[in-house]
Amino acid sequence: MATGRYPYFSRAGWPLFLAVAAVGLLVMNLAGWAWSLPFWLLCLFIVYLYRDPERDIPASPLAVVSPADGVIMAVEDVRDPYLDRDARRVSIDMSHIGVYSTRSPVEGKVLEPPHGGDGVERPHGVWLKTDEGDDLVIVMHRGPLHSLPRCFVGIGERVGQGQRCGYIPMGGQVEIYLPSNSRVQVEPGSHVKAGSDVIALLVHK
Numbered sequence: 001m002a003t004g005r006y007p008y009f010s011r012a013g014w015p016l017f018l019a020v021a022a023v024g025l026l027v028m029n030l031a032g033w034a035w036s037l038p039f040w041l042l043c044l045f046i047v048y049l050y051r052d053p054e055r056d057i058p059a060s061p062l063a064v065v066s067p068a069d070g071v072i073m074a075v076e077d078v079r080d081p082y083l084d085r086d087a088r089r090v091s092i093d094m095s096h097i098g099v100y101s102t103r104s105p106v107e108g109k110v111l112e113p114p115h116g117g118d119g120v121e122r123p124h125g126v127w128l129k130t131d132e133g134d135d136l137v138i139v140m141h142r143g144p145l146h147s148l149p150r151c152f153v154g155i156g157e158r159v160g161q162g163q164r165c166g167y168i169p170m171g172g173q174v175e176i177y178l179p180s181n182s183r184v185q186v187e188p189g190s191h192v193k194a195g196s197d198v199i200a201l202l203v204h205k
Contacts, residue, residue: 012167013050017043052101055195057162064105064200065162066192067138068174070094075184082113082125082137086180090199094171102166103195104159105176106130112155113137134202137177143170162195
């Protein structure tokens with residue numbers, strides 16, 4: 001399934017790329033090509049760092065795909081603090097040089113959880129409700145430089161399964177709260193890719 005309209009190079013990286021390229025052009029005009037070479041190499045590294053490749057989304061409406069690239073750190077039965085319910089929490093640790101985009105694990109509507117988080121004691125959570133009535137909460141934590149995650153969708157909007165929906169500069173940790181009867185398909189240490197790898201199945205009687 002194509003996700004369309006997004007280039008391989010994430011739009012979040014354009015400001016840094018253009019700034020470094022501008023300095024490279026200035027140095028090349030003033031001092032010559034050789035002196036500007038480090039800036040062009042840095043531009044290539046920025047393109048790599050902010051890569052955002054397409055992903056093949058599985059054709060399964062009850063599948064929950066990974067919201068981020070990374071390693072599964074924990075699978076736990078917990079109390080969901082955002083919806084005040086029993087839930088299964090899957091924690092994903094992103095690489096600092098991996099793909100930084102986050103994707104919607106399911107198709108559904110974006111809602112504001114009644115206990116959304118205050119940004120200090122716990123970060124803001126995003127509530128996703130599927131057409132089948134399943135409730136999931138996605139929580140994106142700050143990256144290593146304490147930069148705020150960015151969200152590309154708003155409350156009340158619909159998102160598709162595997163759709164790009166956010167960004168964590170330099171990577172961070174992503175948590176997903178699933179219904180308590182979900183069948184988790186991963187375990188700690190598993191490597192997952194956003195949008196394409198199934199981490200759980202939603203169960204309907």
